[in-house]
Amino acid sequence: MSANIAPADGSLEGVLVASSAIATVDGRAGIALVRGYLLPELAEHCTYEAVAHLVLRGELTRVGDPVRTFADQVREGSVLSPTERATARALAHGNTEADALAAAMILTDDLTARSEPDESLRTARVLGRVASVCAAVAGFDAPDPAWSYARRAAAALGAKRVDPAALRALEVLLCLEAEHGLSASTFACRVAASSGANAGPSLAAAVATLSGERHGGATAQARAMLEAARDSGDPQGFVRQKCEARERLPGFGHRVYKVADPRVVPLRAAMRAMGDAPLLDVVELVAQAAEPLLAPKGIYPNIDLYGAALLTTLDVDPSRYVAAFTLGIACGWLAHWSEVRASGRLVRPDSVYTGPAQRSVV
Numbered sequence: 001m002s003a004n005i006a007p008a009d010g011s012l013e014g015v016l017v018a019s020s021a022i023a024t025v026d027g028r029a030g031i032a033l034v035r036g037y038l039l040p041e042l043a044e045h046c047t048y049e050a051v052a053h054l055v056l057r058g059e060l061t062r063v064g065d066p067v068r069t070f071a072d073q074v075r076e077g078s079v080l081s082p083t084e085r086a087t088a089r090a091l092a093h094g095n096t097e098a099d100a101l102a103a104a105m106i107l108t109d110d111l112t113a114r115s116e117p118d119e120s121l122r123t124a125r126v127l128g129r130v131a132s133v134c135a136a137v138a139g140f141d142a143p144d145p146a147w148s149y150a151r152r153a154a155a156a157l158g159a160k161r162v163d164p165a166a167l168r169a170l171e172v173l174l175c176l177e178a179e180h181g182l183s184a185s186t187f188a189c190r191v192a193a194s195s196g197a198n199a200g201p202s203l204a205a206a207v208a209t210l211s212g213e214r215h216g217g218a219t220a221q222a223r224a225m226l227e228a229a230r231d232s233g234d235p236q237g238f239v240r241q242k243c244e245a246r247e248r249l250p251g252f253g254h255r256v257y258k259v260a261d262p263r264v265v266p267l268r269a270a271m272r273a274m275g276d277a278p279l280l281d282v283v284e285l286v287a288q289a290a291e292p293l294l295a296p297k298g299i300y301p302n303i304d305l306y307g308a309a310l311l312t313t314l315d316v317d318p319s320r321y322v323a324a325f326t327l328g329i330a331c332g333w334l335a336h337w338s339e340v341r342a343s344g345r346l347v348r349p350d351s352v353y354t355g356p357a358q359r360s361v362v
């Protein structure tokens with residue numbers, strides 16, 4: 001049974017659990033590669049559709065080639081029926097939007113999608129329905145299928161700013177979140193997929209990992225901290241005090257990165273291009289103050305700190321931050337879902353038993 005397995009803390013840190021051709025993250029060098037491309041470079045230069053095509057189908061599209069077809073495939077069938085919209089909305093009654101979204105994700109993979117024999121068409125279709133499901137859970141109008149993915153995502157999040165610079169900044173955030181190796185949510189998706197589960201329930205398993213503060217929930221907490229730092233009138237003093245009290249700062253640290261998070265660079269640039277991003281100045285002050293205290297431990301501002309400032313600027317309610325992350329990472333989850341289905345083996349690790357020795361009922 002477990003006799004030859006080293007005791008583990010359950011985090012699987014450093015444990016190789018799969019082979020994957022989708023992405024790799026070198027946390028000591030600060031490098032994230034998606035299908036061989038640097039993730040920050042992809043976010044800087046590509047649309048979300050192009051990145052999703054790369055993540056799902058392995059190649060980056062160039063101007064004039066199939067990205068148009070792929071974007072069309074993502075749009076096709078993205079409209080939910082009135083019953084599906086009502087079902088998604090009903091789940092939000094008495095539940096947080098994040099929890100409702102987890103349950104509603106099964107609606108991304110409807111019977112039409114499931115009957116599609118071409119799996120790459122199926123994943124494109126499921127991806128297109130993610131914004132529709134997010135909008136339905138939040139009670140917003142269905143996003144127009146003719147819009148770009150980023151524009152549909154903005155509508156699904158209820159973003160109040162949809163000018164070109166704001167949409168581009170949101171698109172950069174979505175691209176940066178599109179794929180990042182075996183995060184907890186991606187791993188959850190892979191575990192579900194390994195049982196042969198359909199795409200919708202596998203995405204539901206992934207979203208279920210996002211509500212806690214250590215993963216997707218960090219963005220809402222980061223916003224609360226940034227607002228408190230701003231309202232204190234002395235953001236730097238505020239943060240120094242928290243560090244001295246050994247409190248964990250939301251939006252700082254990463255299980256893999258022990259150097260600066262490379263995803264911050266293009267996001268910061270896209271936010272600067274928006275002209276006014278009020279919390280961005282607070283982010284910079286907070287980051288500067290924390291640096292001498294946390295950098296020696298390998299703790300740096302992560303993408304969630306900047307994402308929180310961006311979503312605040314777009315006036316997206318924190319109850320929708322899990323939806324924002326979902327809209328970005330959905331193509332990555334789907335790529336992992338396909339990859340695991342192709343391998344065909346059920347995930348079944350072992351644990352070190354710490355309970356009582358065998359005993360008798362009688």
Ligand SMILES: CC(C)(COP(=O)(O)OP(=O)(O)OC[C@H]1O[C@@H](n2cnc3c(N)ncnc32)[C@H](O)[C@@H]1OP(=O)(O)O)[C@@H](O)C(=O)NCCC(=O)NCCS
Binds near residue numbers: 215218299303
């Ligand atoms: C992401 C996270 C869970 C990774 O943590 P981890 O790899 O398990 O790190 P550890 O718990 O081993 O912490 C290592 C040290 O760094 C400190 N640390 C980790 N994250 C910290 C943070 N956000 N703020 C302040 N100190 C932090 C720990 O207190 C610990 O210090 P110590 O050695 O003096 O006790 C953690 O950094 C965190 O909780 N961050 C805040 C939430 C967040 O932003 N999540 C989104 C990640 S993209």
